[in-house]
Amino acid sequence: MRINWKKAMGLAAAVAMLAPLAACGSDSGSNGSSSAKGGTTAVTLKVWGPQTDQDSSKGDSFLATVEKNFEKAHPEYKITWQNDVVGEDDASKTVKQDPASAADVYMFGNDQLGTLIDANAIGQLGTDAEKQVKEQNGDAAIASVTSSDGKLYGVPYTGNTWFMYYNKSKFSADDVKSLDTMLSKGKVAFQIGGPWYYTAFFTGAGAKFFGDDGMTASKGIDLGDKAADVTKYLATLMTNKNFVVDDGSTGLAGLKDGTVDAYFDGTWNAASAKEALGDNYAAAPAPSFTLDGEQVQLTPFSGTKAAAYNPNAKNPKAAAQFAAYLGSTESQKLHYTMSGVTPADKSLSSTADDPASKAQLETMSNIAVNQPTISAMNNFWDPATTFGNGLKNKDVTPSNAASKVAEFEAQLKSATK
Structure with a gap:
């Protein structure tokens, strides 16, 4: 996403931390240090995800692979990654203990959305990310990351039902x-x-x-x-x-x-x-x-499992971009290929053609009800x-x-x- 510097330069860093990250990356301040004018910006991103996404026994894990792909897509950043194991089921109880020092980006089960919002531990999607979610997903998946205020939080990457x-x-x-x-x-x-x-x-x-x-x-x-x-x-x-x-x-x-x-x-x-x-x-x-x-x-x-960014992150722009990238079509396809995680992205329905993926898709599309x-x-x-x-x-x-x-x-x- 491209930053609108004319609009952003006047924003205070505190405001940038609180405001939802908007269209075209017009959010300001990653709070990283720039090596030179027009050069790369050094940022540190703390990422939490499940153990299976960090299994490197057969080479680079899914998470490490996506991080490398993100670096290639965003040469404006020089990123130091800090990965820790926190499963989607445990995200809210771990993040809300201390939102300010929790992960910048994490994966969560959408049933925890209300708790994360109450703790001010999840960032509202900006215009670009919201557009991405609406283009990739059906109504049920979109609703799964929509709060009672009508705003979207989190980028779905797989369905969650039985x-x-x-x-x-x-x-x-x-x-x-x-x-x-x-x-x-x-x-x-x-x-x-x-x-x-x-x-x-x-x-x-x-x-x-x-x-x-x-x-x-x-x-x-x-x-x-x-x-x-x-x-x-x-x-x-x-x-x-x-x-x-x-x-x-x-x-x-x-x-x-x-x-x-x-x-x-x-x-x-x-x-x-x-x-x-x-x-x-x-x-x-x-x-x-x-x-x-x-x-x-x-x-x-x-429901869904989704990627989210922490509005308390020191580098909120980069965090929001990486959360969106984790849920991108490319990353979901990789997730399925490497780990068998059924994609939420409707454009990948023909790719995920195994019996379990088909049963999940039919369940979510035709008979399930969204968990509050x-x-x-x-x-x-x-x-x-x-x-x-x-x-x-x-x-x-x-x-x-x-x-x-x-x-x-x-x-x-x-x-x-």
């Missing part, structure tokens, strides 16, 4: 459209105790999280008119001999040893699922289930985990389902009011 891996010698492509059909033919593992997973039964049956837009905290969480029926269905699953409780590892383990024929997971375990199933490897979106005689589509939460990003959503997980444990431990039964979910709803109302 779907089904299955043994295609056990189930046909038609079978996997119905959970009940699958349970009549083989062993199916599911994380019934995990809120991110079992919530799909409720959202499929009409549950709403913070209103229709997922952004209105005052609306709270409404599990819907079918909440008791859904809970009874889940409790009944626990009595089915073909239903296997997945604790987060037993599903994949069962797929490997043949005691499980299907389980639900994301693209991060695609390689392991493929290795486990060999020639019988297949993937598909989550199926429907039968509720009161009608088919109800399981509706998972979805407002900070009020943080109050959902603890009571939801308690309820999930009740399902998993059979404390919730078909006979007490109505009273147990009523207790859960009361807890949610108290936690999210």
Whole structure:
């Protein structure tokens, strides 16, 4: 991005730190030192990312490769890189501890967006980066990095949802459209105790999280008119001999040893699922289930993983540019080639043509619902985990389902009011 010096020279460095980085790089001050007029600017960028992106056992890691590519694209900088391992799932709790000394650029799961905004630890995208995000992504991915103020924060580079891996010698492509059909033919593992997973039964049956837009905290969480029926269905699953409780590892383990024929997971375990199933490897979106005689589509939460810059960075211009570069089409293609990370960029849909990538894309495009990003959503997980444990431990039964979910709803109302 080119800087508009006529406009920028009058801006104080403090203002540049606070203002969102705008079109054509008209943000000022990278606060680095320039070796000479018209020469390169020395900057230091502290970058946090997951361990897998920094694996150099087979040569340069993905992150190191992208950093080298960025240097070639931006010869105006002489960059000192400081890379540390912080996974996307841990970004918000690590960054918010001390935003001023946290990474200049980091990767995060979009469900943490509200927390990062509240901590003033994530920078609003400038005009160029916003244009990039809107050109690369579909509506769901764009919404995943859009705050309740309508502004964009973060550049998506992969989707984040779950779907089904299955043994295609056990189930046909038609079978996997119905959970009940699958349970009549083989062993199916599911994380019934995990809120991110079992919530799909409720959202499929009409549950709403913070209103229709997922952004209105005052609306709270409404599990819907079918909440008791859904809970009874889940409790009944626990009595089915073909239903296997997945604790987060037993599903994949069962797929490997043949005691499980299907389980639900994301693209991060695609390689392991493929290795486990060999020639019988297949993937598909989550199926429907039968509720009161009608088919109800399981509706998972979805979101993205994205790159962001820290508005407290000493070199905010370079940080914002690198965050955008991490989510560029070129970098996403490289991410897929080197690490198997399914790109969010819609122009790469034909490149990522493996079964898991196709299942993720179909899930996000056709059946998933965006997971709310407002900070009020943080109050959902603890009571939801308690309820999930009740399902998993059979404390919730078909006979007490109505009273147990009523207790859960009361807890949610108290936690999210």
